[in-house]
Amino acid sequence: MQLELVEQCKLNDRMAQMKLYKQYCDGMFCVAMRFLKNSDDAEDVLQESFIKAFQRIHQFKGEVTFGAWLKRIVVNGSIDFLKSKHQKTIELDESYMHIADDENWDVSEGVNIEEVKKRIEELPEKYKYVVQLFLVEGYDHKEISEILGISETASRTRLLRGKNYLKESLSELKYGTRS
Numbered sequence: 001m002q003l004e005l006v007e008q009c010k011l012n013d014r015m016a017q018m019k020l021y022k023q024y025c026d027g028m029f030c031v032a033m034r035f036l037k038n039s040d041d042a043e044d045v046l047q048e049s050f051i052k053a054f055q056r057i058h059q060f061k062g063e064v065t066f067g068a069w070l071k072r073i074v075v076n077g078s079i080d081f082l083k084s085k086h087q088k089t090i091e092l093d094e095s096y097m098h099i100a101d102d103e104n105w106d107v108s109e110g111v112n113i114e115e116v117k118k119r120i121e122e123l124p125e126k127y128k129y130v131v132q133l134f135l136v137e138g139y140d141h142k143e144i145s146e147i148l149g150i151s152e153t154a155s156r157t158r159l160l161r162g163k164n165y166l167k168e169s170l171s172e173l174k175y176g177t178r179s
Helices: 002-010 014-036 039-055 066-085 113-121 125-136 141-148 152-175
Strands: none
Touching: 002 014, 002 066, 014 039, 014 066, 014 125, 039 066, 066 125, 066 141, 113 125, 113 152, 125 141, 125 152, 141 152
16 A cells, blocks of 8 residues: 555655655654754645655655655754754764764663653754664664764764763753752
């Protein structure tokens, strides 16, 4: 059914496009909102993402689900939107660093998921995107490196640093050293 709809979209079938849109618009809106935190911006990115998806639907080869393919377009669109709103910053070349993978994401008891999400939002931008893509969206370092245009080593480095910032922020919360 899914691939059939996609094939119809490749033939520029407007009804098939509308069906795919209706099937995915709510979920993709939620993805955009996790990045943008503003419904108007998320709606804009969502519309642009669907336009881009339908314009590039011939590039969809079925190696992943249509939803996963579309989600990547929405994530990239959201990040591009955020980048366009911020000034460009000079980033440290982290490719020379070697970082061991640290899979321990344990946080103190009594810290709820909303507080973790809030603290992720407060991370410096270059760490926030990697943490969000890894933890919330479930991408691996190879995918993150492709989405953000950084090396896999930089993705691992930023994830580790972002996690350390996050843990520190959450421990300050627990011990009351933060206002």
